[in-house]
Amino acid sequence: MMLKDTYCGDLRAAHDGQRVRLAGWVHRRRDHGGLIFIDLRDSKGIVQVVLSPNEPAAHAAAHRSRIEWVLAIEGVVRRRSAETLNPKMETGEIEVVPLSCTVLAEAQTPPFYINESADVEEQLRVKFRYLDLRRPEAAAWIRKRHEVVRFIREYLYALDFTEIETPTLIKSTPEGARDFLVPSRMRPGTFFALPQSPQILKQLLMVAGFEKYFQLARCYRDEDFRANRVAEHTQLDLEMSFVEPEDVMALIEALYTAIAEKFVPGAIQWQPFPRLDYQDCMARYGIDRPDLRYGLAFVDIGAAVGDSSFQVFANAFAAGGEAKAIRIPGKADMTRKEIDELTEVARSGGAKGLAYIGFAAELRSPIAKFLTPDEIEAIRASTGAQQGDLVVIVADQPAIVARSLFAVRDFIGDKLGLKDPSVLAFTWVTGFPLLEWHPDEGRWDATHNPFSGFHEEDRPLLDSDPGAVIAKQYDLVLNGVEIGGGSVRITNRADQAKVLTLMNHSPEAQQERFGVILDALEYGAPPMGGVGMGIERLMMALFNIGHIRDVTAFPKMSSGLDPMFGAPSEVDLAQIEELGLRLAPAPA
RNA sequence: GGCCCCGUGGUGUAGCGGCCUAACAUGUCACCCUGUCAAGGUGAAGAUCGGCAGUUCGAAUCUGCUCGGGGUCGCCA
Structure with a gap:
C-alpha cells in the first residue's frame, strides 16, 4: 500500500472531514513555538498542515523538520475558519490537522531557493537540476512538454500512423553537421555515428511498405550551441507514402492547428497558414523564417x-x-x-x-x-x-x-513591442532552391537535404542551371522560428545519383555513403514525403519560453558540458585500449 | 575561432583606487512565541571579492593573462 492516498494539491473544501494520508516535501515552515504550520508540497501542489501541541509526537517531528525534508502525514482535512482562509492558495479553503507526522527523509539546506522564483546562476541550476525541478514552475514546463507530446502521439495514432523506433548507432555520413562518433569494440578502429536525424531510415521504412510512420526521435549534432539549439534534441520525425507536398503540409497544418487550439486557444493569427514563396519571402523579409506577427x-x-x-x-x-x-x-x-x-x-x-x-x-x-x-x-x-x-x-x-x-x-x-507574445503566426515557406553553390568547396550542396525531390518541369535545369531547380521542400515557421520542415523525396535511383553527383560525390563515394538508400530505390520505392519537426522549438514558440533548457529535463550548458555528471569525462585507459584507440598528446 | 556581457558570504545583489576590519536582503543556527501563510521578535555564525601575474605607498575596484558562465557571428545537409 502506498504511503499516501491523496495528493496535497488535490485537496479542496469538498474533502472537509475526510481522513487522508499525505506525503511530500516541506515547502515552508512557520513555527510559532506552539502552533506549527507546514506547507507540504507534492507533485500536484501545496497544502497547509497545522500541528498543535495536542499531538506531541507529530508536533515534535514538525518542530525538528526543516525545508525540503520529506514527511508522511496522516490527518483530517478541515475547513478553515473565515478569517484564516487563504485565497492565494488553491488549497486555501482547507488545511490538514495531523494525527501523526513521520519524517521519511531529512535534507540538507538546498544550494538555492526552491520556494522562490529567484534568478539563480544557470550552472548551479543545471548541476542541481533535480532540485531545480522541484520548483513548480520548472516542473510545469516538463509536464507541459509531456502533454504536447502525448497529444501528438494520440493524434497520429488515430490517423493510423505506426510509431517505429530506429537505431541510434548508425553509419557516419559526414554531411553538414559533425557527427558524434562511437567507437566499436567488436571491430577496433571503426566507428558508429549517432544519427543527425533518422532520414534514411524512415525512407527505408517507406520502401518497406509501412506507408505511415512517425517517431519522436532523438537527433544528435556536434555543433556549437545557441539559446534554441543544443547537441541533442527531439524531433517529430514523420514520413508518408503516396503523397505530394500538399498532403504532408495539410496533415501537419491540421496537427499544429489542433495543438495550438488545445494549448493556446485562439492564438493563431493567420488561418489557413500563409504560404510564402522562398524568393518572395527573401525579397520581403530578408530571411527564410520571417516573423509574421x-x-x-x-x-x-x-x-x-x-x-x-x-x-x-x-x-x-x-x-x-x-x-x-x-x-x-x-x-x-x-x-x-x-x-x-x-x-x-x-x-x-x-x-x-x-x-x-x-x-x-x-x-x-x-x-x-x-x-x-x-x-x-x-x-x-x-x-x-x-x-x-x-x-x-x-x-x-x-x-x-x-x-x-x-x-x-x-x-x-x-x-516597438510588435512581437505580440500572445499570438502564434504560423507560415509555410516553399519554393526553395534544391541546390546552392558553395564557392569555397567548388560544388553544389543541398539547401535542405540531398534526398529532397524536385519539380518535374525543372528536370532539364539539373544540367543547364542546377541553382534554378526548385525543391519539393516546405518549412514551417512560427513567430520567426523554423519549427520544422520536410520534403517529398527523390524515389528513383538515377535522379538521386544525379543530385549526389552534382554535390561532387564520386560514384564510389555515393555507393559507400548512400548505397543503402540508392539500392533500396531500385526495389520499388513508393512516392514518399515527410517532415522533421523540432519539439523543443515548438514548445518555446508556443509558450514563449526563452531557453531550450527550460523544456529539457536534464540539459547541458552551452559549452556542451554536463555539470551534473561532469560529462564528457575521461575514461579508464583499459576502456580506450579495448576499443583499439590511443589518445594523442594533448594539443599544446 | 571572432565579438559583447558577467564572476563579491549558501543564494541574489551593492561597493568600482584609501572611509572595506567588505554592505544589504534572503537563507542557516540558537532562543522566544497558539492562527500563520514571504509569519514575527532577539541574537549568532558565515566571503582572503573566480585564479594567476602586474601597476601602485595602497587593489574587490586599474591592466594583462587565464578559468568558468551567458549571448551572438561563423557553424548547424
Whole structure:
C-alpha cells in the first residue's frame, strides 16, 4: 500500500472531514513555538498542515523538520475558519490537522531557493537540476512538454500512423553537421555515428511498405550551441507514402492547428497558414523564417530611384545591387540617437549605412539634398508612407540588403513591442532552391537535404542551371522560428545519383555513403514525403519560453558540458585500449 | 575561432583606487512565541571579492593573462 492516498494539491473544501494520508516535501515552515504550520508540497501542489501541541509526537517531528525534508502525514482535512482562509492558495479553503507526522527523509539546506522564483546562476541550476525541478514552475514546463507530446502521439495514432523506433548507432555520413562518433569494440578502429536525424531510415521504412510512420526521435549534432539549439534534441520525425507536398503540409497544418487550439486557444493569427514563396519571402523579409506577427515588409524602391544621381544608390545599382526600404509608421520623430542605433544594426548586417527620410511636416532627411523632389515623391508613393512615417533605406548587394534590413526589421519589432507574445503566426515557406553553390568547396550542396525531390518541369535545369531547380521542400515557421520542415523525396535511383553527383560525390563515394538508400530505390520505392519537426522549438514558440533548457529535463550548458555528471569525462585507459584507440598528446 | 556581457558570504545583489576590519536582503543556527501563510521578535555564525601575474605607498575596484558562465557571428545537409 502506498504511503499516501491523496495528493496535497488535490485537496479542496469538498474533502472537509475526510481522513487522508499525505506525503511530500516541506515547502515552508512557520513555527510559532506552539502552533506549527507546514506547507507540504507534492507533485500536484501545496497544502497547509497545522500541528498543535495536542499531538506531541507529530508536533515534535514538525518542530525538528526543516525545508525540503520529506514527511508522511496522516490527518483530517478541515475547513478553515473565515478569517484564516487563504485565497492565494488553491488549497486555501482547507488545511490538514495531523494525527501523526513521520519524517521519511531529512535534507540538507538546498544550494538555492526552491520556494522562490529567484534568478539563480544557470550552472548551479543545471548541476542541481533535480532540485531545480522541484520548483513548480520548472516542473510545469516538463509536464507541459509531456502533454504536447502525448497529444501528438494520440493524434497520429488515430490517423493510423505506426510509431517505429530506429537505431541510434548508425553509419557516419559526414554531411553538414559533425557527427558524434562511437567507437566499436567488436571491430577496433571503426566507428558508429549517432544519427543527425533518422532520414534514411524512415525512407527505408517507406520502401518497406509501412506507408505511415512517425517517431519522436532523438537527433544528435556536434555543433556549437545557441539559446534554441543544443547537441541533442527531439524531433517529430514523420514520413508518408503516396503523397505530394500538399498532403504532408495539410496533415501537419491540421496537427499544429489542433495543438495550438488545445494549448493556446485562439492564438493563431493567420488561418489557413500563409504560404510564402522562398524568393518572395527573401525579397520581403530578408530571411527564410520571417516573423509574421508584424508587418514592416521591405519595399523595392529600385523603380523610384533607379536613375538617381545620388552616389550611394547609383553605385549600388552599377554594381548589380538594389535599394530597399522599410516604412516605419508614425516614427518620423525618432530621435537622432535611435536612428544611430538603427544604423548600427544595419551595419551589423553588412550595410555601409542606413539612409532615412522622415515624412514629418518638414522633410527630415540627410539624403534629401541628393534626391530630386520627384524621386522623394516616388519613394513616398512606393512605400506608401504617410505623414509622420519614417522610411529607412539600404542600397547594396542583394545579400547585404537582405541581412541588414532583416536585422533592422527584427530590431524594430523588439523595440516597438510588435512581437505580440500572445499570438502564434504560423507560415509555410516553399519554393526553395534544391541546390546552392558553395564557392569555397567548388560544388553544389543541398539547401535542405540531398534526398529532397524536385519539380518535374525543372528536370532539364539539373544540367543547364542546377541553382534554378526548385525543391519539393516546405518549412514551417512560427513567430520567426523554423519549427520544422520536410520534403517529398527523390524515389528513383538515377535522379538521386544525379543530385549526389552534382554535390561532387564520386560514384564510389555515393555507393559507400548512400548505397543503402540508392539500392533500396531500385526495389520499388513508393512516392514518399515527410517532415522533421523540432519539439523543443515548438514548445518555446508556443509558450514563449526563452531557453531550450527550460523544456529539457536534464540539459547541458552551452559549452556542451554536463555539470551534473561532469560529462564528457575521461575514461579508464583499459576502456580506450579495448576499443583499439590511443589518445594523442594533448594539443599544446 | 571572432565579438559583447558577467564572476563579491549558501543564494541574489551593492561597493568600482584609501572611509572595506567588505554592505544589504534572503537563507542557516540558537532562543522566544497558539492562527500563520514571504509569519514575527532577539541574537549568532558565515566571503582572503573566480585564479594567476602586474601597476601602485595602497587593489574587490586599474591592466594583462587565464578559468568558468551567458549571448551572438561563423557553424548547424
